[in-house]
Amino acid sequence: MARKTNFADIAFRKHDHGRCQRQLLSEAKQLCETRKLRLTSRRRQVLEILLASHQPMGAYDILAELNRVNPSVIIAPPIVYRALEFLMSEGLIHRIESRNAFISCVHPGHQCAAQFLICRDCEQVAELEDSDPPLLVEANNLGFAVDHSVVEITGICAQCQKHAG
Amino acid sequence: MARKTNFADIAFRKHDHGRCQRQLLSEAKQLCETRKLRLTSRRRQVLEILLASHQPMGAYDILAELNRVNPSVIIAPPIVYRALEFLMSEGLIHRIESRNAFISCVHPGHQCAAQFLICRDCEQVAELEDSDPPLLVEANNLGFAVDHSVVEITGICAQCQKHAG
DNA sequence: CGCCATTGTGTTATATTATAACGTAACTGA
């Protein structure tokens, strides 16, 4: 059975990002309401920053952006890390381990483990979520109780190869 | 076609680790000789530390061990990181991204991308290398030029589940 | 409302992980 992967999955493709952003924020609100969780102002701010960039951002980049947006106070690292922790625990964002960075999830609420294709030229990230990584499924079937999976493939996307060639 | 994964792959299994260690060190020497590279004393020391533990170790753990073994001098971080970089570039060790840690490769010289099962109870790591991750193959086939892959599945191994009841 | 319990935020300090920069030493090849 061949896996079917949707490479058109937002990254590496043009799309109406304004709409994409609003849609994802609205889904996040919905999801938190359903789960009786508080998408507080700080958490929403952090999510919005990640939604706006649609690229992986370091915690300190997010921190800088928070401080830029709101110059009247000084916001410190724990604020950011706590918001990130919350958003990750609810599957609204993901951590890119190989870059110490965070990125908004493109289909929050889905059950499948995220898998990423990361272009190290344009820095775009495609999140694939058609099915769980085969190794994850296999491990689970063989008695290894999986609780987290990291799949990050780095390289150069087709677009960037054209430009370079 | 079902993938065939060898779960007996050193970790999660008892094995004659003394022999395992000597074998891997000898393979490393061989490999460096073939490639006309210098497995210097420092590099060998770092490799030996990783081979001895057979578990993921942080750079600073390795540093501490280096300094413990050789108390006459004080070894600083760059020494360790440079040795790690060399060993990684030659595929003698791997970095576990989700833990900021390093681990010796169990089949240096192989071409397949490493994939890890990590037990967060016993801290043992199984390195699988039967075949490349399907997503990697697929991405390459579709024009994404892969140069590095990270597959790290975390959970509780069968052994530890038994012990926990 | 007034109270308590819980959760989230703000603040300070510090831990952990990693690299820049630059000089010296060791090795390599001619």
Add this chain to the structure above:
DNA sequence: TCAGTTACGTTATAATATAACACAATGGCG
């Protein structure tokens, strides 16, 4: 033995992340 290169040693600092504790906001309940 000399020049070119690679590896090592050293100091300082950057980048990433968390501990600990006080205060504020929220939500339930009498």
